[in-house]
Each structure stands twice: as structure tokens, then as C-alpha cells.
Amino acid sequence: MPRSETAARSALREDTLRAYARTVRRRVALLIVLLIATLATFGLDIATGPSYLPLSRVSAALFAPASLDLASLTIVREVRLPMALMALLVGASLSLAGAEMQTILDNPLASPFTLGVSSAASFGAALGIVLGFGLPGLAADWIVPINAFICAFGSVLLLEALARSRAAGTQGVILFGIALVFTFNALVALLQFVATQESLSQLVFWIMGALGRSTWESVAILGVVCAMAFPFSLRAANAMTALRLGEDRARSFGIDIRRLRFFSLLRISALAGTSVAFVGTIGFVGLVGPHIARLLLGEDHRFLLPASMLTGALVMSLASVASKLLVPGVLLPVGIVTSIIGVPIFLALILKRPDRV
Amino acid sequence: MSERRSPPDELLITALTSGYGGASVLEGVDLGPCRAGEIVSLLGPNAAGKTTLLRAIAGLQPAHGSVRLAGTELLDLSLADHARLVGYMPQSLPQRIGLTVIEATIGALRTGNWEKGDQGARSLEAIAYDAIEDVGIGHLALREVGHLSGGQRQLASLSQALVRAPRVLLLDEPISALDLHYQLRVMKLVQAVARRRGMIVVMVLHDLSIAARWSDRVALLSGGRIVAQGTPGEAITAERLAEVYRVEATVSPAAQGLSIVIEDIIED
Numbered sequence: 001m002p003r004s005e006t007a008a009r010s011a012l013r014e015d016t017l018r019a020y021a022r023t024v025r026r027r028v029a030l031l032i033v034l035l036i037a038t039l040a041t042f043g044l045d046i047a048t049g050p051s052y053l054p055l056s057r058v059s060a061a062l063f064a065p066a067s068l069d070l071a072s073l074t075i076v077r078e079v080r081l082p083m084a085l086m087a088l089l090v091g092a093s094l095s096l097a098g099a100e101m102q103t104i105l106d107n108p109l110a111s112p113f114t115l116g117v118s119s120a121a122s123f124g125a126a127l128g129i130v131l132g133f134g135l136p137g138l139a140a141d142w143i144v145p146i147n148a149f150i151c152a153f154g155s156v157l158l159l160e161a162l163a164r165s166r167a168a169g170t171q172g173v174i175l176f177g178i179a180l181v182f183t184f185n186a187l188v189a190l191l192q193f194v195a196t197q198e199s200l201s202q203l204v205f206w207i208m209g210a211l212g213r214s215t216w217e218s219v220a221i222l223g224v225v226c227a228m229a230f231p232f233s234l235r236a237a238n239a240m241t242a243l244r245l246g247e248d249r250a251r252s253f254g255i256d257i258r259r260l261r262f263f264s265l266l267r268i269s270a271l272a273g274t275s276v277a278f279v280g281t282i283g284f285v286g287l288v289g290p291h292i293a294r295l296l297l298g299e300d301h302r303f304l305l306p307a308s309m310l311t312g313a314l315v316m317s318l319a320s321v322a323s324k325l326l327v328p329g330v331l332l333p334v335g336i337v338t339s340i341i342g343v344p345i346f347l348a349l350i351l352k353r354p355d356r357v
Numbered sequence: 358m359s360e361r362r363s364p365p366d367e368l369l370i371t372a373l374t375s376g377y378g379g380a381s382v383l384e385g386v387d388l389g390p391c392r393a394g395e396i397v398s399l400l401g402p403n404a405a406g407k408t409t410l411l412r413a414i415a416g417l418q419p420a421h422g423s424v425r426l427a428g429t430e431l432l433d434l435s436l437a438d439h440a441r442l443v444g445y446m447p448q449s450l451p452q453r454i455g456l457t458v459i460e461a462t463i464g465a466l467r468t469g470n471w472e473k474g475d476q477g478a479r480s481l482e483a484i485a486y487d488a489i490e491d492v493g494i495g496h497l498a499l500r501e502v503g504h505l506s507g508g509q510r511q512l513a514s515l516s517q518a519l520v521r522a523p524r525v526l527l528l529d530e531p532i533s534a535l536d537l538h539y540q541l542r543v544m545k546l547v548q549a550v551a552r553r554r555g556m557i558v559v560m561v562l563h564d565l566s567i568a569a570r571w572s573d574r575v576a577l578l579s580g581g582r583i584v585a586q587g588t589p590g591e592a593i594t595a596e597r598l599a600e601v602y603r604v605e606a607t608v609s610p611a612a613q614g615l616s617i618v619i620e621d622i623i624e625d
Contacts, residue, residue: 009495012496013490013495016459016486016495016498016499017483017486019499020486020499021482023499106451108453238468241456241460241464241468242464242467244451244455244461245451245454245456245461245464245502245517246451248412248417248447249445249447249517250468251417252415252444252445252447253465253468254436254437254438255436255468256437298456299454299455299460300464
């Protein structure tokens with residue numbers, strides 16, 4: 001080989017390896033930017049609300065509570081803070097669940113909302129609200145979220161059983177999920193039809209999805225679920241990256257796909273089930289969060305999974321702020337606002353990079 | 358990429374059966390012994406069981422019988438241990454892959470207990486890049502796999518299999534989407550790597566002339582059985598081609614490999 005060609009090849013090698021290292025650094029930087037943006041929106045979320053508190057009082061409530069009157073302190077600490085934290089946690093949980101679902105089912109349309117998990121949760125909630133049906137011995141406050149969780153979890157187990165059986169491929173799982181959506185929506189409609197006026201309005205409000213029900217207790221529970229699921233997600237990140245190359249390819253690298261899928265669906269059901277149980281059905285973020293992350297950072301799951309959590313948290317937090325500002329003095333259900341906020345962002349990204357979606 | 362340990366590897370397959378659901382596809386396949394550094398090509402008509410045989414050797418497909426590599430029974434190994442010894446390149450990669458070529462190749466190194474072994478002080482990134490350059494697509498390392506042409510994608514897939522430095526490499530139609538230049542390039546590369554590392558290569562090919570030119574041994578499959586195996590000159594004869602492919606052909610020795618001319622199909 002002539003010397004000039006050898007030199008050109010080693011130059012290309014150096015350039016390529018440097019460019020790859022730059023890409024990795026850029027992704028870490030993007031994660032940090034997303035984190036800062038999320039924290040900023042979180043601050044904004046605490047600072048806004050129907051009761052016009054000046055910023056000085058909000059920051060006093062957080063950092064110097066002794067100097068503040070009880071009413072302001074209660075508003076910030078017992079209403080706004082749990083709601084704002086809930087927005088972050090729900091966004092992060094649903095988006096992480098969506099990202100894992102899209103990879104393990106190899107379908108860009110997969111999300112807790114599109115595969116019936118949210119619909120199942122709505123059905124569970126409707127059973128509690130309309131028929132008063134629930135596990136015996138539970139406090140009244142807990143009947144609806146526990147019902148929602150059990151149904152969400154059950155639907156994921158059904159999806160999982162189907163995914164594990166040799167009969168159905170990933171397409172079969174998707175079709176089954178869509179069938180679940182229609183089945184549970186029909187059952188909810190049936191319950192709505194027989195519901196009293198009072199329980200009907202309660203149910204409709206629940207289905208719209210709202211952060212207003214957040215308490216420190218529910219925030220703590222979802223926080224623990226999220227904190228427990230995330231390290232296991234990250235541990236599976238390399239296997240999920242390999243799975244993008246096809247199931248046979250991944251198995252030929254020694255990855256036990258069934259095991260990967262089983263534990264992933266377990267995480268998805270815990271994340272999505274708990275989220276939906278506390279805030280109702282918030283659909284869009286589980287689909288759009290992972291797509292935004294993928295468009296920004298690509299498909300290396302070591303970056304995609306944490307980025308999905310951050311984009312989900314950011315979208316939900318923005319939606320929470322918007323739900324308070326769109327109609328002054330009125331708190332709109334955040335589930336409605338999520339779609340209104342998320343769709344334009346999503347469309348802009350799709351139009352910019354149509355190939356990545 | 359240093360020399361393999363001694364004694365040299367030997368792959369021996371005996372009485373291998375496998376199938377999908379209730380239907381059996383392989384009915385007692387005996388193949389080998391395939392020796393270290395050899396290229397073995399599986400030939401035969403569609404649905405003869407070539408891909409099933411490769412997948413069974415790779416441990417991707419339940420099978421009965423015996424697949425021994427240097428005394429180790431591969432069918433008894435866990436998928437992870439199997440994957441350390443045997444590399445597999447499927448016929449095609451999925452269409453939508455958002456990973457770049459180098460990311461995908463690094464991904465092959467980050468999974469399934471891959472061990473760096475004798476690769477020295479090179480970083481994972483450098484090991485991956487060198488495998489990509491080996492197959493001749495160093496200039497595409499930063500492109501997304503989903504944006505590549507069919508042939509480029511096949512080369513990227515080959516680099517993902519080679520980079521793990523397996524002792525047995527299974528290739529399912531590795532040159533089907535490649536132009537003439539790259540067909541030869543891949544065959545030369547695979548042969549060179551096989552000879553250098555003492556790696557056993559088993560591949561499915563459709564082109565008889567290429568198989569005859571580059572293989573140390575060939576096996577003709579038909580209906581889930583091996584009807585002939587040996588050197589290309591021994592196994593590929595006009596009579597066998599008539600029996601297996603239902604074609605009239607003339608086969609004669611050439612300077613390298615065989616000269617095979619297909620005259621007509623045989624109507625039943």
C-alpha cells in the first residue's frame with residue numbers, strides 16, 4: 001500500500017474516533033442542558049398558581065419558612081410543591097416507560113397510552129368511582145388509585161404473557177394492546193352510561209388527568225418507584241441498544257431477550273401503573289418524551305433512557321405551568337394541556353428530522 | 358488480532374435435528390469435521406434448511422444432536438457462553454436503526470460478556486473502528502445504519518460479527534446485496550481473517566462459482582439433509598446439481614475453483 005494511502009487511512013481513523021468522542025461529549029452536555037431546563041421549569045411551576053403569590057414569598061416559603069405567614073406557607077409547601085414534583089415524576093415515569101416499550105416491542109407507536117395500560121387504569125378507576133367497587137379494608141381515598149394500579153398492572157402482565165408466548169411476534173403484541181384500548185374504553189363508556197350525575201363528573205375529571213390530587217404521600221410513592229426502576233433500566237441499556245439491531249442479532253451477542261422483555265415490562269407496569277393511579281390518564285408524554293429524546297440524542301440507550309426521563313419531566317412541567325396560565329385563575333386538567341403543549345414540539349421535531357421517528 | 362491458542366479448533370456436527378413448531382426442517386445433519394481457518398459453504402435450493410442449520414449452530418434455534426467445538430458440546434452451553442465462541446450474521450438488519458455504524462459495532466462489544474482478551478490496550482471505540490475499516494467502510498463509521506444502502510448495511514453487519522472475534526463465524530448470505538467488487542472484497546477478508554485467527558467460517562451462499570473459488574469445503578443441502586460434502590471439486594458435480602437444483606449444468610475444473618455453466622432447468 002502506498003505511504004500516502006496509509007497516511008490518509010490513519011488520518012480518517014483519528015478523525016472518526018475524535019468525532020465519535022465529540023458526539024459522546026455533546027450528548028452528556030445535552031443531558032445537562034435538559035436537566036437545567038427541567039429544574040428551571042420546576043421553579044417556574046412552583047412560582048405560578050391561581051393565588052398570586054409574589055416570587056419573594058415563594059422563595060421564602062422554600063428557604064426561610066419561619067419568616068412567612070401560614071397561608072402562603074401552606075399554599076407553597078402543601079399544594080404547589082407536591083404538584084410540581086408530581087409533574088416531574090409523572091413525566092419522567094411515563095416517558096421512561098414509553099422509551100423502554102418502544103424498544104422492547106420494536107415499535108415507535110408503543111407507549112403506556114397507546115397499548116391500553118392507561119385505558120385499563122381508567123377502567124379500574126371507574127369501577128371504584130361508579131360502582132364503589134374496591135379491595136376491602138382500604139381507606140376511601142385509596143380505592144381509586146389502587147384499582148387503577150391493579151388494572152394497569154394486569155394489562156401489562158397480559159401484554160407480557162403474550163410477548164413471551166411463542167405464538168405472537170411484536171406486531172401481535174401491538175395489535176393486542178390496541179384491542180385492550182378499545183375493550184377498556186368500551187367498558188368505561190358502559191360505566192359512564194349507568195353512572196349517576198355526580199359520579200359521572202368525578203369520573204370524567206379523573207380521566208382527564210390532573211395533578212391537583214397530588215399529596216406528599218403520593219409523591220413519595222411514585223418517587224420510590226421511579227428511583228427503584230431507573231438503575232435497572234440503565235443496567236439494561238446496552239442490551240436494549242443491541243436489540244435495535246434485531247432480535248437474532250441481539251441473541252447472537254448472548255442477550256436473553258425474553259428475560260430482558262419480562263423485566264422491562266415489569267418496570268413499565270410499575271412506572272405507568274403508579275403514575276396513572278395518582279394523576280389519571282395523561283397520554284401524550286409517554287409517546288412524545290422518548291421521541292424528543294431520540295431526535296436529540298440518538299438511540300444509544302445509555303443516553304436515550306435518562307434523556308427520555310428528562311424530556312418527559314420537562315414536557316409535563318411545562319404543561320403544568322401552562323395549565324395554570326392559559327385561563328387566568330383556573331387550573332385546567334393537565335392531561336388536556338399536555339397534548340396542547342406537546343403536539344407542536346413534536347411536530348416541529350418530526351418536520352426537522354422525519355427519518356428519526 | 359493475534360494467533361489462536363493451540364490445539365487448533367475443530368467443529369463437528371452429528372445427527373443434528375431441528376424444526377419450527379411441529380415441522381422438522383433438519384433431519385439428522387452430519388457436517389465436518391471443519392478445521393481451524395477453513396471456510397465451509399452451505400449450498401442448496403430455497404427451503405433446504407441452510408439458515409436453520411446456521412441458527413441451530415448459533416444456538417438461536419432449539420436443536421437435538423451434537424455440535425462440538427474442540428471437545429465442547431455447544432448445545433449444552435448457555436446463550437451467553439455460546440455467544441462468546443460463536444458469532445452469527447443474520448441475512449439482514451432491520452430497516453429502522455438510528456444507531457451509527459460505530460455505535461452499533463461498539464454495542465456488539467458492550468453486551469453478552471464479551472471479553473477484551475488479547476486485544477491489547479486499544480479502546481472499545483478503536484477496536485470497533487478497526488473492524489469497520491477491515492470491511493472497507495471506515496468512511497461510513499459515523500453514518501446511521503438506517504441511512505445506508507443494502508450492501509453497506511451488510512458490510513456494517515459483518516463488522517458487528519467480526520469485532521467480537523468469535524472462534525466460529527456463521528454468515529447467512531453475507532454477499533447477497535453486494536456488487537462484484539465488494540463480493541470479492543468480503544470473501545478475501547473473511548478468508549484472511551479465518552486463516553490469521555484460525556477461525557472456522559460456515560456460510561450460506563447462493564453463488565456456486567464463488568463458493569467453489571473461496572471455500573475449503575462445501576456441503577450441499579436438500580430437504581433438510583446433507584446430500585454431499587467435501588472439497589468443491591468433490592461435492593459439486595453435474596449429477597448433484599441436477600438432483601438438488603433441478604438444473605442441467607456442465608462443471609469443469611478451472612484455474613481457481615470450478616467453471617460452472619447452467620444450461621437449462623429440468624422440467625418435471
